[in-house]
Each structure stands twice: as structure tokens, then as C-alpha cells.
Amino acid sequence: MRTxxxxxxxxxxxxxxxxxxxxxxxxxxxxxxxFLLDDALQGESSYDAAYNIRVQWAEKFExxxxxLCQERLQALDRASPHNWLDDNFWMKKxxxxxxxxLLVNSNWWLAFHNDDxxxxxxxxxxxxxxxxxxxxxxxxxASWLVFRLLDFxxxxxxxxxxxxxxRTGVWLRENTAKMFNVGRIPQxxxxxxxxxxxxxxxxxRTLFIMLHDWCYAVxxxxxxxxxxxxxxxxxxxxxxxxxxxxxxxRGEKAVPVGVLxxxxxxxxxxxxxxxxxxxxxxxxxxxxxxxxxMGLSLDHYTHTDLPPPFSPxxxxxxxxxxxxxxxxxxxxxxxxxxxxxxxFDKAFTLIIESNTRAGAMGEHSPCDALxxxxxxxxxxxxxxxxxxxxxxDPGVSxxxxxxxxxxxxxxxxxxxIIEQECAKAEERAxxxxxxxxxxxxxxxxxxxxxxxGVAKFSPDAYIQMVLQxxxxxxxxxFTATYETALTRMFNKGRTETIRTLTADSRAFVLGMVDPSKxxxxxxxxxxxxxxxxxxxxxxxxxxxxxxxxxxxxxxxxRPEDGxxxxxxxxxxxERSQRWKLSTSGLSAGHLFRGTGYxxxxxx
Numbered sequence: 001m002r003t004x005x006x007x008x009x010x011x012x013x014x015x016x017x018x019x020x021x022x023x024x025x026x027x028x029x030x031x032x033x034x035f036l037l038d039d040a041l042q043g044e045s046s047y048d049a050a051y052n053i054r055v056q057w058a059e060k061f062e063x064x065x066x067x068l069c070q071e072r073l074q075a076l077d078r079a080s081p082h083n084w085l086d087d088n089f090w091m092k093k094x095x096x097x098x099x100x101x102l103l104v105n106s107n108w109w110l111a112f113h114n115d116d117x118x119x120x121x122x123x124x125x126x127x128x129x130x131x132x133x134x135x136x137x138x139x140x141x142a143s144w145l146v147f148r149l150l151d152f153x154x155x156x157x158x159x160x161x162x163x164x165x166x167r168t169g170v171w172l173r174e175n176t177a178k179m180f181n182v183g184r185i186p187q188x189x190x191x192x193x194x195x196x197x198x199x200x201x202x203x204x205r206t207l208f209i210m211l212h213d214w215c216y217a218v219x220x221x222x223x224x225x226x227x228x229x230x231x232x233x234x235x236x237x238x239x240x241x242x243x244x245x246x247x248x249x250r251g252e253k254a255v256p257v258g259v260l261x262x263x264x265x266x267x268x269x270x271x272x273x274x275x276x277x278x279x280x281x282x283x284x285x286x287x288x289x290x291x292x293x294m295g296l297s298l299d300h301y302t303h304t305d306l307p308p309p310f311s312p313x314x315x316x317x318x319x320x321x322x323x324x325x326x327x328x329x330x331x332x333x334x335x336x337x338x339x340x341x342x343x344f345d346k347a348f349t350l351i352i353e354s355n356t357r358a359g360a361m362g363e364h365s366p367c368d369a370l371x372x373x374x375x376x377x378x379x380x381x382x383x384x385x386x387x388x389x390x391x392x393d394p395g396v397s398x399x400x401x402x403x404x405x406x407x408x409x410x411x412x413x414x415x416x417i418i419e420q421e422c423a424k425a426e427e428r429a430x431x432x433x434x435x436x437x438x439x440x441x442x443x444x445x446x447x448x449x450x451x452x453g454v455a456k457f458s459p460d461a462y463i464q465m466v467l468q469x470x471x472x473x474x475x476x477x478f479t480a481t482y483e484t485a486l487t488r489m490f491n492k493g494r495t496e497t498i499r500t501l502t503a504d505s506r507a508f509v510l511g512m513v514d515p516s517k518x519x520x521x522x523x524x525x526x527x528x529x530x531x532x533x534x535x536x537x538x539x540x541x542x543x544x545x546x547x548x549x550x551x552x553x554x555x556x557x558r559p560e561d562g563x564x565x566x567x568x569x570x571x572x573x574e575r576s577q578r579w580k581l582s583t584s585g586l587s588a589g590h591l592f593r594g595t596g597y598x599x600x601x602x603x
Contacts, residue, residue: 125317133300148379203291279413295349303332333359339429485540496545
């Protein structure tokens with residue numbers, strides 16, 4: 001593990017701008033048009049009258065409190081080391097003040113395609129060798145993926161990938177660093193992130209592993225901060241599996257402390273505070289988990305969605321690549337069946353099932369989910385290399401007399417209260433898991449190549465219009481729609497909202513369901529809607545979006561001094577941000593079976 005020293009000169013990213021107040025207000029008013037048109041159609045109000053009221057509120061704000069709030073925001077920006085948004089608001093308001101469980105509600109997930117080098121009978125759940133529910137190929141794939149992820153990190157640090165001579169290289173290196181050696185810490189009312197440890201910290205060299213709800217740490221770097229070879233990583237993971245098998249053979253059972261991290265953040269904060277008070281051992285264990293490079297959850301089963309009486313370890317694997325098998329993979333990657341064997345606060349966790357099905361899940365606040373998807377793609381692009389291992393068969397034993405160093409147990413000291421809290425947290429987690437679903441539709445008629453090459457449309461804008469039409473045809477109404485634009489061209493830039501529902505996208509949808517409209521009419525409506533969406537995407541990406549600016553302006557108000565604004569108290573202000581349809585994607589890569597995270601609003 002190398003630290004960055006002296007690199008060649010690289011471009012500095014510009015500062016995230018504060019948009020012009022008048023332009024933000026004009027764009028906001030325009031974004032309200034589809035809602036007001038719908039209200040008028042329903043006979044709730046006159047469009048002109050309702051729109052003119054908002055125009056008056058906007059003008060009043062611009063000439064009064066808005067001007068003052070803009071000046072306060074500018075002063076805050078001048079006092080901020082990087083920018084007004086990331087340094088002051090974003091982490092708290094978007095993530096850490098939110099008290100809902102990370103489970104389903106916040107964490108992103110990636111489901112990987114299977115490795116072609118794994119025998120098909122293993123993928124189908126038939127493995128001759130099983131220890132504590134784990135299979136040799138499962139351990140091998142876990143070792144290979146860990147090695148590949150660390151190889152990406154090393155190459156990025158050495159500038160062999162995405163050199164710092166490009167803005168993309170600067171952005172990616174900075175953000176990739178945020179997904180390693182970090183975890184979220186629950187605190188009452190507002191969480192925080194752990195500090196990244198120095199490379200010399202022994203915990204910073206470790207991989208955090210969960211098996212049967214037990215926690216372990218495995219060294220994957222040596223004392224000179226040099227990454228271990230993949231075969232050595234495999235040996236150490238196998239040693240941990242042997243230890244788990246021995247513990248199970250003695251009748252031991254882990255208290256599933258990790259399930260507490262799936263709970264309401266304030267409840268988890270209180271339970272963690274109590275847990276740490278029980279013993280210094282717990283403090284040390286938590287410190288290692290937070291400082292470790294990343295997590296690895298080895299599941300002793302291959303999940304299916306078959307009903308009882310099947311148990312996780314005895315369920316037959318559905319035929320590969322069927323919808324049932326794919327959905328089961330997605331569900332396990334997202335949450336596991338019962339939130340066990342996971343630490344939801346870790347920024348990046350690999351998840352490997354017994355048949356080698358693999359994926360990743362992570363806490364969202366350190367970096368946007370596109371970053372881990374880029375790193376994961378690198379890990380997946382090359383399948384298991386048999387030449388990297390002493391034996392091509394992962395079931396062949398190494399020297400059984402050899403004592404494998406470089407791993408340790410991370411045990412918790414618990415009492416009856418913690419055990420009871422784990423049971424309660426599990427019940428709450430099951431409710432969340434059972435009340436949500438995730439699936440992938442593989443559409444094979446055509447794709448991005450046809451949309452871009454033949455139709456000459458922006459694939460993103462086109463799909464956004466498809467989603468608008470699908471929502472309306474299945475719901476009979478329109479809704480505020482969220483899409484993410486990355487502001488990565490700016491220093492410490494994160495995201496901005498693209499408001500997909502516009503007057504033009506609404507007109508296109510209504511034209512598609514109107515039998516009197518000709519194909520030519522519909523084509524014109526589609527073109528106009530696509531142009532509008534493309535324009536909004538461009539504005540959001542270059543720092544001219546409205547939602548982050550409106551957030552900043554609203555936070556500059558001082559209600560304790562009697563400051564208030566009709567524009568922000570308007571029910572339409574809240575309704576226009578009630579994102580029932582959240583359409584952001586993690587990656588368009590061909591190496592994922594599915595990707596996702598929760599909708600922002602449950603319906």
C-alpha cells in the first residue's frame with residue numbers, strides 16, 4: 001500500500017460555482033409548470049393564476065431575503081476551503097442527518113456476472129467439498145476479487161491508470177481513496193465518518209471478513225505496505241474458514257452484532273454506545289472494522305427466494321440465469337435474507353455466496369456509487385487466473401501442517417441486553433426487506449447503440465422519456481422524477497438533480513397516449529422533450545442546476561430572526577421534490593447483472 005508522493009503536474013479542478021439567483025428562480029418556476037398544468041387539468045386551480053402567484057413570490061424573494069441569502073452563501077463559500085456545498089451541507093443533509101436505516105433505504109449494491117472460469121456444477125450449487133457451508137471455489141473467487149480490487153487501488157496510486165494529467169484521473173483518484181479504510185459511525189441525530197488511518201496503522205492493512213456472523217481481520221498487506229499475492233490471501237481466508245468450522249463443531253454460535261447496523265440510526269447509536277461500554281475489546285474491534293480496507297461477507301449458502309420449509313443452506317439453486325435465480329442474487333446482495341453477516345456502515349463490502357455468486361454493497365456517503373462501480377468493473381474484467389495459484393483446483397489442500405499467520409478473530413463482548421437488541425433489530429430489518437423488492441428487466445430488442453447510432457438520440461434522455469411514459473401508463477399520473485448529474489468537473493463536486501418531469505416530457509407522454517396524434521406529431525414531441533432534457537443535464541453538470549442552490553438558500557434563512565419565505569413554504573416546493581420515481585443508475589457496464597439502490601420515496 002503506497003502513499004502518493006510527488007506526481008507530475010496535474011490540472012486543478014475549478015471551484016463549484018454558486019449559480020445566479022435570478023436564473024435559479026427562473027429555472028425553478030419552469031420546473032413547476034407540469035405540476036400546475038396537471039392541477040389545472042384536474043380543475044384544482046387556474047394555471048395562469050397559480051403560476052403568477054409563484055412568480056410574485058420569486059420576485060419578492062429575489063429583491064428581499066433572496067438577495068441577502070445569496071450574499072450569505074457567497075460569504076460562506078469564500079470562507080470554505082473547497083466549496084460552499086461539500087464543506088458545509090452535503091454530507092449532513094443528504095446522508096448523515098437521515099435517521100432511516102441504511103438497509104435498503106440508502107446503501108447501493110452491485111450484482112456481478114458469474115466468473116466463466118468457475119465450473120458450471122459449482123454455480124449450480126453442486127460442490128463436493130464444503131466446510132462450514134463454504135466452498136473452495138467461493139474462497140478462490142473471494143481471494144481473486146479482493147486481489148483485483150487492491151490491484152486497482154495500487155495502480156491508481158502509481159498513476160498507471162487514469163493519470164492525474166486528466167481531470168477524470170484527478171476526480172477518480174480522489175474519490176476512490178474515499179471508499180477504502182473508512183466506515184460510518186452512528187451518532188444521535190447526525191452520524192459521522194471515521195478518519196482514514198495512516199498506512200502504518202496495522203488495522204489499515206486488513207480485510208474485514210464476516211462469516212456466520214463472526215468477525216475476523218485478515219492482513220492483505222505486509223508491514224512494508226506491500227500487497228500480498230493472491231495465493232497468500234487465499235491461504236489466509238481458508239485459515240479463517242477452518243477456524244469457523246472448528247467453532248461450529250464445538251457448538252458455538254455468534255451473536256449477530258452486525259445486524260444492529262441495519263437499524264434506525266438513533267437506535268443503532270444508542271446500542272453501539274452501550275456495546276462499547278461493555279469492554280475495551282469492543283472498542284478495539286470497532287476500530288479495526290472502521291480502519292480496515294474493506295469488508296468481505298462470505299455467505300454459507302446460495303440464496304433463493306423459495307418459501308419455507310427450505311433453509312438457506314438446503315435450498316436448491318434455481319436454474320442459472322432465470323428470473324428467479326437472478327432476483328435471488330439481487331436480494332441477497334442488497335440485504336441478505338435477514339440482514340445477517342453484513343456491516344452496513346462499511347463503505348465497500350464484497351459479498352460472495354457459496355456457489356461463487358458475487359456482488360458488492362456499500363455505505364453511500366463517502367463517495368457516489370459510480371466510483372465503486374468503476375473499481376468493481378476493473379476487478380471483474382479479468383476472471384480467475386489459474387496461473388496465479390499453486391493448484392488449479394481450489395479444493396487441493398496446501399501444507400496442512402503449516403500454521404497460517406496474518407489473521408485474527410474480532411470477537412465482541414456481549415450481554416443479554418445486546419442479544420435482545422440484535423433480535424429486535426433483526427425483526428425490524430425483516431419488515432424492511434419484505435416490504436421492498438428489486439429486479440432487473442433485460443430488454444433485448446435494442447439498446448444504447450441503436451438509440452445513439454441509428455435514432456441519433458441521447459440514450460440517457462431517451463430512456464428517461466421511456467420511464468416517464470411507463471410511469472404514466474401504469475399509474476395514470478405524473479410525478480416528480482429524480483436523476484443524478486455528476487458535478488465531477490469541479491473540486492469536491494458531488495451531484496446535482498436533473499428534474500426529468502418537464503412541460504415538454506409531459507406533452508410527449510400525453511401525445512403518446514392520445515390516439516388522435518400521428519407518428520409525426522409524436523416524433524416532434526419526443527424530439528423537443530429530448531432537447532429539453534439534454535439541456536437540463538448539461539446545466540446540472542456544469543454547476544447551473546437548481547436543487548443544490550435552493551437547498552443552500554433555504555439553509556441561509558434565519559427563522560430564529562423571523563425570516564421566512566413563501567416560496568419555500570409552498571406545498572408545491574415540497575411536491576416538486578417528492579421523488580417517487582428515482583432513476584439514477586450506478587453503471588452501464590456489461591459486467592453487472594444488476595445494480596441499484598432504494599427509491600427515495602416508498603409508495
